Structure formats: structure tokens, C-alpha cells
Amino acid sequence: MRAAVVTFPGSNCDYDLYKAIQQVGGEASFVWHRERGLESYDAVLLPGGFSYGDYLRAGAIARMSPIMEDVVEFANNGGAVLGICNGFQILCEAGLLPGALVRNASLSFQSKDVRLRVERTDTLFTTGYTLGQTLRVPIAHGEGNYEADQRTLEQLETEGRVVFRYVDQAGETTEDANPNGSWHNIAGITNATGNVLGMMPHPERSMEQLLGSVDGVALFTSLGSNLAMLTN
């Protein structure tokens, strides 16, 4: 897998994502937001952080970056695009994913491990998980409260585009397990064609037991092996 990790001014999880790709045997490159052209990559990853300081609105300025035209084209051509945290916010701002990520219901930044339930195991990103599996993954965001209008929510649910939900230790979608107030405990969604995934939690931080969890590894290995199958 040749993966482009797009760095915007203010991205701060680009390095972590780069290392995660390397760990699963992929080839990662940093692509500065003013560069152009993504044709040579198999996947495009938008990292977390605070692009442009989250000034104005998280992701609102980054989505104007020159590279974003290419990201949109890459996605529209069916390319695999993964946005994590700020990357998810940018994907929503860019219109590649529906809805918006607004201020956490608690009104404060939330940084802790959460549990996620895997809702789909037939996407490019999740074939390595089992359906209903509970993952332990950190979150770290102030604006991760997923909102969308009723029709969009219904559409997401009926089309099965919710890939991850916040759950408690028992795997239930309780209110207490929801760290930011997201509708339907939504932690991650795909676009209609399933090639674009946005998620608030950080699988790239769950790659080693030393750091607390290895539950993110399967996401990157899934992506790598699915892309390998597609190219062959």
C-alpha cells in the first residue's frame, strides 16, 4: 500500500499515521497541503490535529487547501480515503462525508480511551474485525459531536454507513458511553460508496500494547490487504 499522509499547517497526528502505515508494511509519504497530484497513491490519509488552529471552524480552512481538490477527485474516482479526527472534520467540510462535527456536549475537550463497536466488517477498512467486536481506542477532541439532519441520519442508518459506534464495556450504546454527544453514538461513517471513512477516535494510537491497545492494527492491515487485492 502506498499511502499519502496529507500534512496541513497545524496537523499533529501526521507522524503517528505515517508510523502506523509503516508498521503494517505499507509505504507512507508525507504530502504537504500545497503540493498537487495524488495519482501515484493507493490511499489518502488525512491526519488529526488542528489544521489552521481550528480557527473559524474545525477543518473549514484546510478544506480550501490546494491538495483538497485532488483529494476530492481521488475519492470520487473510488480511491480509499481515511480521515481521522481533524481529518474527519475536513472530510465533512469538503462535502465528502455528510453531517458535521460540532462542539462536544460537555463543552470541553475529551481525551481518554473509549470503546467502539464495529458495525460493518465489509468495508475496505474493517474486514479484519469481527462484527460487533469491541475496540479500545483513544479519543482526543473538542469538536467530535456528530450531527446531521434527520434525513441524513436515517439514510446513514438504512444504508449501513455507520462503521463505528461508542459503546460501554458491555458493548451497549449507552449515553454514558458517548463521550461527545454524537447522534446515535456515531464514531465513524463512510460515504455512500464506502471508499471514504471518517472517524473521530484514533486507531493509529492503538498499535502497540506498550501504549495501551493494539485494536487499531486491524484497520490498517484491512486497508493494506484490501488495496492489494484491488490492485492485483
Next chain:
Amino acid sequence: MSKADGAITEVPVSARAGDPPITPELVADHGLSEDEYERIQRIMGREPTFTELGVFSAMWSEHCGYKNSKRLLKLLPISAPWVIQGPGENAGVIDVGDGYALAFKIESHNHPSAVEPYQGAATGVGGILRDIFTMGARPVAVLDSLRFGDLTSGRVRYLFDGVVRGIGDYGNCVGIPNIGGEVAFDRGYEGNPIVNAMCLGLMKKEELITASASGVGNTLMAVGARTGRDGIHGATFASEELSEDSDESSRPQVQVGDPFTEKLLLEASLELIASGAITGIQDMGAAGITSSASEMAGRAGNGVEMEMSSVPVREKGMTPYEILLSESQERMLVVAEKGRENEVREILEKWELEAAEIGCVTDDGRFRILEDGLAVANIPALPLTDGCPTYEREGLESSEIQNLRNTDLSEHLIPEGDLTKTFLKLLGSPNVASKRWIYHQYDTTVRTATAVRPGGDSGVIRIRGTTRAIAATTDCNGRLVYLEPRTGAKIAMAEAARNLVCVGAVPTAVTNNLNFGNPLKSHIYYQLREAVLGMAEACDTFETPVTGGNVSLYNETDGRAIYPTPVIGMVGVIEDVEKITPQAFQRTGDIIVLLGTNTNEIGGSEYLYITASLVAGTPPAVNLDAERSLQQTVLEMNYELKIRSAHDCSEGGLACALAEAVLGDGDNPFGASITLDDQIRPVPLLFGEGQGRIIVSCDPLSLEAVLRIAKKHDVPAIQIGYVTEASEGFQITTREGMVSASLSKLSSTYFDTLSSLMTVTTASS
């Protein structure tokens, strides 16, 4: 601009139109004494201009000149074979093995945070990050050491909330994990909170760069944010006492932070250093351009000349005085090699940062400031940076404290009613309870290196590509320093070292932040001197030299000083990340062993504060040699993989330490069954804060080895109980009564205290 060869040494200095005449009142307003002013006149050979007066005032403030602390600081041990850079640079640097060096330092932002908590704390984080990356190191972790008044006060909750948000928003945005620190609440800090931020940065040894203006003819460039009128004379402000009206009138002296620009500066600076196009770089921190330029010149033994009209400013009409003394944030002074300015500019442009050539390095040793080509300040650089008078004052202990120490505490040795109730009250006190409400607002896992997150004895960051890790902690119990400064400072050192060995790290070096009151008062100077002496002794015994730090004096509001609070930031090295020891118990059936001895001491304890609102008595005795043996014992047990957990006993005593060990992070708690046989009354036994104690747990098969290792080091060790299932609850039996509680009760008491106190605030404000 005059030539860089320094041929012009005697540029006539003209008084600027519009500058006020120098009067004794003006001199006093600048925080300079008559003697100091006379000294300035002698150095100058004439009366200084208004601009020059401002420059001296900032450089000779306590904040920059350390005039009341320098002589005491000389008493601290500063060298060891692993010290690469001792005090005097932007940050200390030590060798941590495998070719890596660690830059680290702690710094205070107390005064700004008292006036504007959010920005005050945020800019404190910004400043300390810059101190680290200007050494060539990438910041990899921050810790913060905070003190506030009691949370019953609405004002205190406002300060606490603002400080935590400020630290969080800044560090989160730049993307540096917060790995720990500490916070305490006590009326002794009402009105004058303490906000100390510590940063650690890693680099390859050869990447080290120092902040000196070397190479005559090299170009000085101002980089980053533009200079505005914010924070003018912040350094002088930080060296004064606060008063009731400091709130409104001082707000313009507080700077505003922009973490986004900081992140760009960080990346650009590391790229600049790697390019080799620059010879020096320094943050324009306290006293802005003035201190960065004069200090860099001073270190190289050179001079500097700068043209004020070339400095990018935020608003028109700024005078040289204002430009020189502005403390606008996120600015750096860079010394570019002559002829490589464009290379510097290209790197900065990539990061969307401004850079302007504002002057050059000269060989005449002068700090010369021009405005449109006319000199408005021309000062010999060395006396400016090193000529600040230093004072040794008379120190006398106040009788008030002697009386507090002699308070008869015997009535408090008897518990008031139920032991379990008292225990839960103590466990739920904001000083003991979980600080989760704070660190859940800080990104602790970004950069994927955090092996131990906040909430444990120390935070741990692994060094990628090696098997090594760095542990760090901050500690100081101000109450104990208040009651007996020398003992209190030793305890702070001892606790810090215990916190490090508990995770398996060898205590290696120290950065300190001396937060005290007004040193001109003899009882405050006494505290300062005694604390430094205590610290020095402990640094010697533990072989942990001081590599730098910060002094924050004049922490007083309306004449009342804070508790003397010499915060110790200690770092340690872990050679094998696989051997990190957790704080929490790990397995049912494991044996719990207490290392050290329980004592009959209760002075200065949290128990006295919450049950009798007392800060009194003699602090617990501390034996540095015994502490050293204890440290080595735990490290050896860790090294030989004989223990499954280790946790230090501190605030709240043995009972609270045991509760913390059963609870862990709350996800998978255990129970414990403990029997204490000591002939000591239950209050001091359970809640006393006797020093030199660590609780370890081990597999029953390892017990013999654990006891043998302790014996080898002459450290008392006794089996006090075993780990049980959470459903079996938490019990401590003593000769005169017991503590017994369910894990759900422990958990809610420990984890929910701070959040419920702070949620009430939001609802009612």
C-alpha cells in the same frame, strides 16, 4: 544601518522626542532601586535614555536577573557526567543513552494566570515549548504543576477552570502529550495561584544548538508573530506583588497565545536548525527582544545592533521602548549565517511565517538600538546581562511558623467517629482524589509514545527506535515547606525520586521552579535559603543535579505570601520499556508488601487540613540516605522482575495509597485485604504522611526474593496483605479499628469528586 564590523562604537545617543524625562519616580516605577540606578549611570558613564532605562529595568528584574536568588542558586549541585548543558541556557540537557539527549525545563506563569487564567496558563505552555525546541529538541511531553485556593471559592473555581482550559487548548493544538504533573488546593494559594509548566524534548546528541549570537556580521532575524503592545514589562510585572486591583489594571501585561503559530514555529525552527543556515535561535520570552538579543550576545561575548523600524509590528507608532519590551508571543530571534538569509526565509515561507532582518552581530560588545538609523540605546552588553546586582539578604524564621510547628496535635491523633467515614472523606478530598477531570481535557496520547499516562506516579514517554523511555514527575507539598522549609524541600525531592523509581526509572536530573513570596522580607528570604539548602542536600544524595529552572518571587496578594513552593521537576531513565512497573495491583492473590516504616507523624497532613482545617505541626522526618536505599531497592526489584506494581505513599497516607493501587484507572479494579500490626494509633497509621514508604505487590512465589532484596539494602519490608477480587471489597484492619468499603464506593469517591465540584460551578455560574 551601520557596518557590522563594529567600527562605530561611540554612536551618539539622542533623546527621542516624546520620551519622558528620567525622574526618581520614573526610576522607581521601573522597579529599580536608587543604588541600582547609580550603578546603571556608572556603567553608562551618563544618564540613560528612557529606552535604556526600560531595557535595564527588564534585564535587572528578578525574572531575568535573578538578583535575589542567584547567590542561593549557586549552592545547588549542577554537574554530573551525564549533564550536557547545565543552567544558563534555554533549557538543561542530559545524555539519556543510545545517542539521545533530553532537553527539559520548568517555568512559571503565576502572575499572568492570577489575572487572566486562560491566556496566562496557555502562554506559559507556549514559552516552555519554545525553550525546548530552540535547543534543537522536539518537544515530546509536558507536565504541569498547579496550586490554587480551596475549591469552595467561586473565584478559585474560575481560575482553576481557566488554567486547565488554557493549558489544554494550547498543548492539544500544538500536539504535545501531557503526561502528568500535580495540583493542590489550599487556602495558602488563594488569590495567587501557581502555574508551572514543564516540557521535555528529545534530540540526537549532535542536534544540540545553543542560543548564542556567534559569528560577527551574521544577521539577526525576527521570526514568527509580529510585535504588538501586549505584555510590555511583563518581566517587571512578574517581579512585583499582586494587589486587589491587579486584576483589571494588569491585564494588558498578560500576553495572548496563538498555539497554531507556535506549531508552525516549532516545525520551522527544527527545520532551520537541521539546515545549518543558522547559528543560534532564542525565544523572545520574558523581556522580549531585549533579553533574547542581549543574552545571545552576552553568551558569545559579542555585541548586537538592531534597527527598530525593521521589526514587523502589529500597530503603527510603536516606540523603540515598546518594541524592545513587548512580550508578544510566538516570536523568535534567529541568528542567520551571513549570506544564507534567503535559505532561512524559504524555510519560514513554507511554514507561512514572517521573517525580517532586523540587525546584525557586532564585535564591539555593545547592545545598540537604532530607530531610523539614529541610536536610541547603546549599552555595554555584558554588564546588562551579567552586571545585575545580586543580593544576599538576612533570613529569619517568623515566630508565627515556629508556633505552628509547636502546635500540640495530640487531640487529633484520636479519630472523630468512624474510621471508614474519615477515610472516604480523605480519599474524596480534592487534594487526594483523582485528577481525571483535568487530564481528560489534555491530549495524553498524541505522538504515540506515552507508555504511562497521567494518573500514575510518573508519566513515561518511550524513545522510538530504542528500548528506552523517559519518566518525569513534578512534586512539592507546599504545606510542609511552609512549616519547615529545609525538610519540606527534601521531602519534595524524595517524593519525586520515589515517583520515578515506582515506574522503574533511575532518577537522573532535576529542573526546579522556586515559587516564593517577596524576598525582601526576611522570613521569606529565610524560606528561600532553607529550601535551596534542603534541595541541594537531596540533589547530592540522590545524584540528581539541577540543570536549570525558574525563580518566581513576589507571589503575594495584599501582603500575604503563598506557601513557599519549590516545585521539583525530576526526570529519570528507563532502559527497558518492557520493565515499566504499573501503579495498580495486577492480579488476585498477589502479596502486598510495604517497604519502609509506618510512623506516628501527622504534622502538615491532608488529614489535619480536612478534619480540623489545620496546617500545623512538624513535617514528617525525612532521611535522605534511607530514601536512597529505598529507591535502589525498588529499582532492583523492578530490574529483576520481582514486583507487579509499585506505588508511593504521599498525601492521604497509606490508606489512600492502597486505595489508589486497587482502583487503577477505574476500569479493572481489584480488592485488597490488609492487616496493619503496628503499635500506632489508627489516625497516623492510616492517614499520616510519613516519608520513605512504597507499596509493592508481587506474585507469592516472588515474595522471598522481594524480602531478600529489601534486606540487602537494609530497607524494612513487611507483608501487609493480599490482592483480592473487586467483589471482596477493600479492608484495612488495625489494632484499634478498621476501614472497610466496597469498590464501587471507593471508585465513585475517588473519581467523581473533582468533576462534581466543577460541574456545580458551571451550573451555578
